[in-house]
Amino acid sequence: MxxxxxxxxxxxxxxxxxxxxxxxxWNVSVWGKRRAFTEHVEKLAELVSEKTGGEFTMNISYGGLxxxxxxxxxxxxxxxEMAQFCAGYHRDKNRVVTVLELPFLGVExxxxxxxxxxxxxxxxAAAEEMAQWNAKLLMTSPMPQYNLVGTGDPRDTLAKMEGxxxxxxxxxxxxxxxxxxxxxSVTATEAYQAMESGVVDTVAFAQHAHLSFGTINQADWWxxxxxxGTVNCPVVANIDAYEALSDAHREALDSSIPxxxxxxxxxxxxxxERWDSVLAEKxxxxxxxxxxxxxxxxxxxxxxxxDAWIADMEAQGLPGQELYDLVVKxxxxxxxxx
Numbered sequence: 254m255x256x257x258x259x260x261x262x263x264x265x266x267x268x269x270x271x272x273x274x275x276x277x278x279w280n281v282s283v284w285g286k287r288r289a290f291t292e293h294v295e296k297l298a299e300l301v302s303e304k305t306g307g308e309f310t311m312n313i314s315y316g317g318l319x320x321x322x323x324x325x326x327x328x329x330x331x332x333x334e335m336a337q338f339c340a341g342y343h344r345d346k347n348r349v350v351t352v353l354e355l356p357f358l359g360v361e362x363x364x365x366x367x368x369x370x371x372x373x374x375x376x377x378a379a380a381e382e383m384a385q386w387n388a389k390l391l392m393t394s395p396m397p398q399y400n401l402v403g404t405g406d407p408r409d410t411l412a413k414m415e416g417x418x419x420x421x422x423x424x425x426x427x428x429x430x431x432x433x434x435x436x437x438s439v440t441a442t443e444a445y446q447a448m449e450s451g452v453v454d455t456v457a458f459a460q461h462a463h464l465s466f467g468t469i470n471q472a473d474w475w476x477x478x479x480x481x482g483t484v485n486c487p488v489v490a491n492i493d494a495y496e497a498l499s500d501a502h503r504e505a506l507d508s509s510i511p512x513x514x515x516x517x518x519x520x521x522x523x524x525x526e527r528w529d530s531v532l533a534e535k536x537x538x539x540x541x542x543x544x545x546x547x548x549x550x551x552x553x554x555x556x557x558x559x560d561a562w563i564a565d566m567e568a569q570g571l572p573g574q575e576l577y578d579l580v581v582k583x584x585x586x587x588x589x590x591x
Contacts, residue, residue: 277309277502279334279494282318282327285442289461289524290394291315293517294337294488297392300509301502309502311335321440325489329386334494337394339486341423341438346386348566349379352576353485354424355562357555358584360483363518365587366395370485372583378572388489392510395517396459397525398480399425402472403455404448407540409476411549420444421457424562428481428554429457441466459483460528461521469531474538479547481554 281298283291291313298311319327324336325346340347340354353370360366370393373379383390401408401419408414415433419426426436439447445467447453456468463469490506498506532539559577566573 275308275499277305277498279309279311280318281311281313282324282333282336283313284316284321284324284337285465286315288465289517289521290396290459290465290486291337292520293392293394293513294335296516297488297506297509297513300512301505304505304509305502309498309505316442321442325386325388328388328489328491331387331491331493333491335391335488335490337486337488339422339441339484341426341484342440344423347382347487348569348571349373349376349382349576350485350487351423352562352566352573352580354482355555355577355580356424356428356482356558357551358482358580360398360584361588363395363397363521365584366397366483367393367514367518368587369580369583370395370487372579373576374487376576376579378576382571383489384492387492389492389495391488391490391506392514394486394488395514395521396461396483396486397521399457399459399483400476400479401455401457402463402468402475402537404471404473405454407474407476407538408455409540409542410546411553417455418453419455419457420447420453423484424558425457425482425484427558427561428550431554431557432550444468445471457481460531461524464524464531469535469537472535472537474540475532477539477541479542479550481550 281294283294287295294313298313301309301311318333321338322342324338325343327333328336340350344351350373353373360369374390374393379390408417411432414429417434419429419434419436420439421429421436422438426438429436437453441462444456444458448456448468448471458468495503563573563577566576
């Protein structure tokens with residue numbers, strides 16, 4: 254009887270240990286507050302927990318784990334298992350995905366943005382570069398084309414953009430610089446204060462960010478159709494943490510990504526539908542830029558930025574032309590043009 258009891262206790266203890274060991278808890282570093290930009294991360298956490306019966310959970314922290322410019326560094330040292338970052342915050346660390354930030358690529362909607370981002374993320378050069386930071390690209394955070402909010406008279410011609418102090422990162426910053434503006438790359442969380450204090454007089458954001466970070470509350474006007482480009486903000490996992498997942502937990506994570514992105518797109522569509530009412534509520538004028546001005550902007554910014562980016566990447570041993578061509582072909586396929 255004693256032998257039986259001892260064996261039973263041992264089995265019970267072992268089973269409890271295995272059950273505890275099977276549980277997976279990831280810390281996820283994002284910033285700001287929950288908003289359209291983070292809805293796919295929230296949905297991913299929900300789906301993974303559901304599929305694993307609560308064995309795989311994600312603790313999403315809005316700024317409590319790291320500063321937004323340091324999320325990739327945190328991933329590299331294993332400070333947390335998953336994070337979101339924007340390429341323009343540290344272009345030297347994620348050179349490959351900055352092809353997606355080139356101005357005037359011609360992306361028309363979020364579905365096309367997902368298509369081109371997914372194609373670039375799947376390129377061996379992107380995986381190899383991210384591996385240097387112990388990071389695995391999981392999914393993009395698709396955003397609409399950026400537009401400006403500003404104070405004073407609308408900056409609706411290139412002449413009026415001369416000397417304009419604009420919050421714009423990455424390729425967008427280069428685009429505005431090409432028409433004589435003065436870009437600054439303060440982070441999203443710093444944009445409101447920069448606008449309030451007069452450090453900048455315009456801010457380039459997608460709609461959700463103008464709302465979430467309060468820049469719309471400082472604005473007199475918003476450009477409805479400038480659409481110079483957008484930024485690319487991947488969600489990545491620490492490679493060691495990803496590879497340490499059980500097969501079941503890894504499958505739960507991987508299989509949830511498409512549904513998480515679908516949820517993001519549906520949620521963002523609702524925001525876009527009510528954007529005009531937001532402008533009216535905030536008493537912000539909707540400014541339509543003359544198509545001739547947009548074409549002039551494109552002529553000054555698009556080709557020079559593209560050529561400079563390709564040359565820079567090739568000089569660093571990266572397949573710049575191949576990556577740019579991949580974006581062009583994927584976009585044509587997404588539009589049904591090829």
